[in-house]
Amino acid sequence: MKKINTSNETLIVPGVGPVEPGEVVELPASFHNANFKEVPKGVIPRAASRKKKTKSKPKTKAKKNHE
């Protein structure tokens, strides 16, 4: 179940770790905490949203030697 931290501080969730304000995380159905509200389907939780960024080669223009 996806839930969002509606408080204004980072909260330590057992079994999950720090959850920042406004962050969406996947939590078990048994999780019950008034700081966390269920979010609609389609919202990406933290684990899936943090995709690894791959380094791309910088684009450079080939220098033309003018003789």
Add this chain to the structure above:
Amino acid sequence: MSNYLADRSYLAVKPQTDPAIPVIPTKFIPLISESIRVNPNFTADRRLKGLDWKSDELLKGARMVEGDLVIYADPDALAHILNLVYNRTGTTGNAADGYVHSFVPGEGKSYSLEISRGNYAQRIWGARGDNLKLDFQDNKMVATISIKALGQFYTASLAANLSGSVTSLVFKTDYDLRPSDGLKIGDILIVGGVEVTLTSVNVDGKTVGFGATSITASIGDPVFLKAQTPAFGTAREPLYLGNSLIGVAATSSAATTAAGAKATATPCYNFSTNLKNNLLDAPASGSSGPAVLLNQVKEADVELSRFFEDPTQYQKWLEFVKQAITLIATGRFIKSDFTTSEKLTIKYHKTKLATNEEPLDVGQYIFDKQKFEALYDSGDAKAVEIELIDRVYPDELSPSESS
């Protein structure tokens, strides 16, 4: 049968907009101990009934919900504790520099508190601080707050059988004519081994509604409030005696100046203070417990011990000379450039020694063991004022109905 470790319990707090309207607590505070209890003041029914036994029944007396909470006074938790006891007159600052909260003697905020035991929670609502004791134990500042509250919900029982798919239940009124007071939409109740999330709390004070759920339970079966999964913020260190300076001088401004530096502060081997509201908690018609919780005459005192140097303090005691006291307890840096810190400043504008002892103990240095009565200073028009610098957003201390 389940067994529960007390260490897994929690204390959660939140200020209310109205003393009679509970909210679901959301701020989790590390707890040392608690002793908040409902006291129905049961007494034996002593009417003449032809018995040679004391009684065959108990009768309810004036109900009280009261007890103590004990926490380490870290600056963030202390903000809520002070908010329970004194009136917050304003907050300045920001998240980067820290927030500066000012408190003066006055009506503190009513809070909803929640204390868990195993899978079950007790909601205490309309709570006010009656007495706050701050002292140092093993270098750490400890806050002991005596709480009085208007009501509580922990468990109640069913007034009717439940079978099949149901969308509401009614509580018995043996404990109170309004047993559901304290519950809010979004709370989870455990009934017949099934969890239901409340979608309504009826104004009749005994009916609650939820989504259609298959439940099998009988009249008199208990219903419990489910505990939340605690989610604490960043743990803060308590304020320490070693990082505190105490200034004692003829005026409050001089005492505050003296407390600004170790060279001018008075080394104290013990410091404690009590801030009392002496809350009116009498029941009235229409209320089995306190009708309202209002400050009566406020008072405060300070106890400290310092080395005996000469009989000067004895003279000040005998001749009841005014002394002002300022405590400045500094914590961790808040701003990244180390220019602002967590800080608690308590100013007692006028005190006089109520007792001053210089006991002689074998093998010990001689100390002035002093108890000061905090008095109202007509010149400063103040008795006590408190300033707290921490990271607590001001809207956390402002009452809100949203939960």
